[in-house]
Amino acid sequence: xxxxxxxxxxxxxxxxxxxxxxxxxxxxxxxxxxxxxxxxxxxxxxxxxxxxxxxxxxxxxxxxxxxxxxxxxxxxxxxxxxxxxxxxxxxxxxxxxxxxxxxxxxxxxxxxxxxxxxxxxxxxxxxxxxxxxxxxxxxxxxxxxxxxxxxxxxxxxxxxxxxxxxxxxxxxxxxxxxxxxxxxxxxxxxxxxxxxxxxxxxxxxxxxxxxxxxxxxxxxxxxxxxxxxxxxxxxxxxxxxxxxxxxxxxxxxxxxxxxxxxxxxxxxxxxxxxxxxxxxxxxxxxxxxxxxxxxxxxxxxxxxxxxxxxxxxxxxxxxxxxxxxxxxxxx
Amino acid sequence: xxxxxxxxxxxxxxxxxxxxxxxxxxxxxxxxxxxxxxxxxxxxxxxxxxxxxxxxxxxxxxxxxxxxxxxxxxxxxxxxxxxxxxxxx
Numbered sequence: 509x510x511x512x513x514x515x516x517x518x519x520x521x522x523x524x525x526x527x528x529x530x531x532x533x534x535x536x537x538x539x540x541x542x543x544x545x546x547x548x549x550x551x552x553x554x555x556x557x558x559x560x561x562x563x564x565x566x567x568x569x570x571x572x573x574x575x576x577x578x579x580x581x582x583x584x585x586x587x588x589x590x591x592x593x594x595x596x597x598x599x600x601x602x603x604x605x606x607x608x609x610x611x612x613x614x615x616x617x618x619x620x621x622x623x624x625x626x627x628x629x630x631x632x633x634x635x636x637x638x639x640x641x642x643x644x645x646x647x648x649x650x651x652x653x654x655x656x657x658x659x660x661x662x663x664x665x666x667x668x669x670x671x672x673x674x675x676x677x678x679x680x681x682x683x684x685x686x687x688x689x690x691x692x693x694x695x696x697x698x699x700x701x702x703x704x705x706x707x708x709x710x711x712x713x714x715x716x717x718x719x720x721x722x723x724x725x726x727x728x729x730x731x732x733x734x735x736x737x738x739x740x741x742x743x744x745x746x747x748x749x750x751x752x753x754x755x756x757x758x759x760x761x762x763x764x765x766x767x768x769x770x771x772x773x774x775x776x777x778x779x780x781x782x783x784x785x786x787x788x789x790x791x792x793x794x795x796x797x798x799x800x801x802x803x804x805x806x807x808x809x810x811x812x813x814x815x816x817x818x819x820x821x822x823x824x825x826x827x828x829x830x831x832x833x834x835x836x837x838x839x
Numbered sequence: 840x841x842x843x844x845x846x847x848x849x850x851x852x853x854x855x856x857x858x859x860x861x862x863x864x865x866x867x868x869x870x871x872x873x874x875x876x877x878x879x880x881x882x883x884x885x886x887x888x889x890x891x892x893x894x895x896x897x898x899x900x901x902x903x904x905x906x907x908x909x910x911x912x913x914x915x916x917x918x919x920x921x922x923x924x925x926x927x928x
Contacts (some may be wrong), residue, residue, distance in 0.1 A: 509862050509863060509864045509865040511874075511880060511881075512878060512879050512880070513879060524878075525878060528878065528881075529877065529908075531884060531908075542860050580904075628918045767885055768885070770884055770885060770888065808885065810881070810883055811860065811881050811882070811883075812882055812884070814881050820881075824913050
């Protein structure tokens, strides 16, 4: 029988212990239907997820969040729309549950109001790609707003056009004293030239590995995560609907049951509607490149990684990456 | 609970865990009842939830998810079940 101590030496076992009992219960919340950008490829708008009546009564938000806490949620992931357009709702979460706020970074989160809230700034490449996909170069603004902030990182969504061009972006992030995590664009709106080809994914994997080696203090990632997200394969299994762990619990009727995030829901801003998963219900799961879904896929399959020492170490590195992204363990 | 009954329950719980986790090269008789299930066997809360369902059916006790952190070993699971059964009578 394979055991943890039969696979790991003392140092790795200690790393395992540090994360094994975190017991994260996350859920995702659309804080608002509004955004101050309209990005091509944003699944929120392209799939019509904003077509709900937004709840505006802050007392109802507070009661809802209290109920979520009672439901066992211990990590609230705020997305949108743009959450920072509704700081009172963000504050309602922050005061009740450990909170992560995804933002485009155009509006600065006050550190007086939210001293240790994790902030993830979306970034879609260098200036030219950002202009094509988002209408403006947001980095110029967000990097000033958050320069040196110890609770902020960039969530850099790499596009096929960025292959071979990520180093200058990562260098700029490092120069601004910030961290970065890499994920891949899922071309939900079929923007010309932004769908992945096999050779681009292969080249990007090598590039992501090189960036992790070159900027270990800046890039929060792991090479195994790079492998899984660029190949869509884990331990010989292919990512897809029958593998994805990030499905709203009440909508998950898959048989046989799939290893999944316990108690995970994704709530719309009306506080009544639930969305199918952490991205868009219109997305083809077989081509989904969502970074969070892929890292969760690895994380919920721990025992399947107890075949070899290397497999289990890979699992630990991905879990550590996740824990660092939410500052559950130090950077 | 008499010692013989406890030993029987330990073997039954071990057998359930071995079956649910499809463990190889171990039997209910050789399973160490004091082995830490998370720290050594690598089980997570979803594994525990699956095992808890079977235990609930087998022993006719409710296992609260908030109690999962207490269920660190087979022996502790058995003590937990014992307490639940005693509380019913």
